[in-house]
Amino acid sequence: MPLRLYNTLSGKVEEFAPAADNTVRMYACGPTVYDYGHIGNFRTFVAVDILRRFLRQSGFKLQHVMNITDVDDKIIRNAARDKKTVQEYTRKYEEAFLEDMGSLNIERPEKLVRATEHIQEMAEFIAELEKKRIAYRTEDGSYYFRIAKFPEYGKLSKKDFAGMEDGARVDVDEYEKDSARDFALWKAPKEGEAFWESPIGPGRPGWHIECSVMSMKYLGDSFDLHAGGEDLTFPHHENEIAQSESLTGKIFSRHWMHVRFLLVEGEKMSKSLGNFYTLRDLLIKGHKPSAIRFLLTSVPYRKQLNFTFAGLEQGAKSVERLRTFDARIRMSQLPAGTNPSAQEAAAKAKSEMRAGMEDDLNTAYASAAIFDMVREANILADRGELREGDKTPLLEALHQFDEIFAVLKDDDAEKMKAAMEWARSHGILKESDIPADAISDADVNRLIEERNAAKKARDFARSDAIRKQLADAGILVEDTKDGIRWKRK
RNA sequence: GGCGCGGUACCCAAGUGGUAAGGGAGAGGUCUGCAAAACCUUUAUGCGUCGGUUCGAUUCCGACCCGCGCCUCCA
Known part of the structure; x- marks a missing residue:
């Protein structure tokens, strides 16, 4: 059975397969490295990780590109405030992000690319758009995208922009834009803030252009899948489509995957509500990364996930149950032979896990399948009916599960210790607070x-x-x- | 206001036009010198409310109530 995946572009669950070479060419919007990654960020990255792990398990090769947004208004402003270069400011957050990915067993994409290393290409891209009269320059040296030139604008986010064409001038006084909806491709330098020299003049790139440029550079004009958090659907991804497709005339990404937001204790996470947690906050509070990952994967990516501390405890228990079972099977001394019931339980778990994952990455269903097997095998083991020849299929099923969920290996302690060390060296925890x-x-x-x-x-x-x-x-x-x-x- | 999602046991959560997966918690039990461990069993005549379609609906349709997200920086 093929993988069926919801495509935001069509609004339907569709069969997903790469266009060529048995290789999935995918792009996922990465972090903006102005702060430590929070638990909401990681829901998205874990969901994309689940996808890539399942694609690989399904026999596909991967060419997965993820950007590091190391230039945007906030970064430039904060860097100026701290009297640092953009690079100095972003580097530590980028490193922290990669470390956090490791803590959650999120695989590195095949290619990680920094926006600041593609600025010339972005300028060239914008110059091309200007040549086609799709982009225009304003008096201060900024460039904007003329939405009226792209009639399909809104097709991803299902927004109707009819009537937003030329003449529908709303609130344009401030920006000298032709239309209020036109978005920035390039921003003219601001006094005292970082900028780059480029063929289209000095300035800094808008947010959307980087993803168009970097995805197309590494994956081609058209590629298989583009992923990100649901909030990026509009305007970010809509704008990427507009930029890329109006330049090439080809479809940009064939498939769009959006991960729903995570809530914390029933509400959207925000600093003002006091329910804002970075991954590091959780680790230094003593929560295991495996429990966090399990909780994040336990709810299918298209459903809102309510992150709670009770849920985290439950996640930890679930992981424990699987690890205990794994150890039990591995160390058990069994008589030779096989037990058909055990063989059947393992085979069923394997096929049900696949079935669940193929159904739009239904991780809840897939994990239920492995727990079914665990229970059945435990019953047989308790009765002394398990046989030596059952170990391999049971462990294979467990392995198939863990290739996706990645929670069995117990390296929680060292990861938490590393987080503690970090907290201590940054004065977040006192020496006496460190176990x-x-x-x-x-x-x-x-x-x-x-x-x-x-x-x-x-x-x-x-x-x-x-x-x-x-x-x-x-x-x-x-x-x-x-x-x-x-x-x- | 526009677009969209969801309401299933104490909590998280899957799912189907034909009679409710899985995990956690609770209760009972098994094993054990003992055990906080491990393991097993058990826990929704009902799936937001009210109507409708149907032999039959939690599952389809309609209305309503409640919660949430996006529409602006945001994973």
């Missing part, structure tokens, strides 16, 4: 050996004392019939 270094695996294993010896000697007081000691260090010890299992809380 002591986590106990090493070697020490844990040594203590568990000791506890085993005590248990064998039926010295339960000693054995329980050691377990308590480990518990205090954040290690949970579980006795199972296949041996000792431990994990970090």
Whole structure:
């Protein structure tokens, strides 16, 4: 079965497949690096990550380009305020963003591109548009896009701009624009702020032009898919389409994917509401990145996701259940042979996961499929009916799940520790707020050996004392019939 | 005002014209020297309200109520 994906452009769920080479050429709007990424940003990036992981699992190759917007009004203003160059100002946020992507196991796109490294190309693009009389220059040296020249304007966001053509002058006094809806391609320099020299004069690029230029440079005039947060549909993506298609006369992106906004405790996240969280805020509060990722993936991308701390706790528990099952299967000592029920459960999970993902990336359905398998296999294991030959298919199904969801590997502690270190070095946390270094695996294993010896000697007081000691260090010890299992809380 | 989305158990959430997935929490139980762990079982005669279509609707249609998003920088 092919992947069926909602396309904002058509307003319908459609079959999605790349146009050529079995390679999906996709562009995703990346971050504007003027601050640390917040949890809402990462919902979108995680959703795109889910898409790319599933495409690859489906056998496609990927050419995924993501921009880093390292120039915009806010950046230029803040840099000027801090008496820094644009590059100095943005670099740390860019690095932080990439680190945060790593914390959430978001894969790096094949190509990450900075807006500031494509400014000449943007100017050339605008010059071409001007040559076609689609762009025009105003007296101060800014350039605007003439929307009246692109009759399809509004086709993505389903807005009707009829009547917005020439003559429908609304509020144009301030900008010398021909029409109020015309948008900036290039902005003339402002006193005391950064600008670039270019063939069309000094200034800085508008926001929309960078994505047109960079996507087309690396993916061609037409490509398979363009993704971003729902808020970008208008005006950003609408403007990209206008710029690109009016220049080339070809369709720009064939498919548009928009990720719905995340709410926090039922309301749109905003600093004024006090419900604004960066990823780092959550990590230094002690939330595991795997739990955050799981919560972010648990609601399909086209549904509003209400981010709550209760939900985060639930996400952590869900991840724990899967990890525990994974460990249980791996370490179990089983009789030879296979059990048809287990084989069937694994096969069903595999096909149901695919079915769910193919249905417009229904991650909720896909995860239900793996939990079904976990329950069924646990029942068999409890009854002693699981066989050695069942391990591989069960673990394969788990692997298929984790190729998409990426939560099984437990490296939460080190990621959280890195966030703590960062917080300390930035004066966000005091030394005293930082937990002591986590106990090493070697020490844990040594203590568990000791506890085993005590248990064998039926010295339960000693054995329980050691377990308590480990518990205090954040290690949970579980006795199972296949041996000792431990994990970090 | 324009465009769009959603209201399913205590919470999150899937889904279908034929009788409600999954996760969390609660309750009960199993295993265990013990265990906060692990595992199992269980929890919606009902899917916002009221009408309509139908042999049959949570699922289709209509109206209404409620919540949310976009329309301006915003993932």
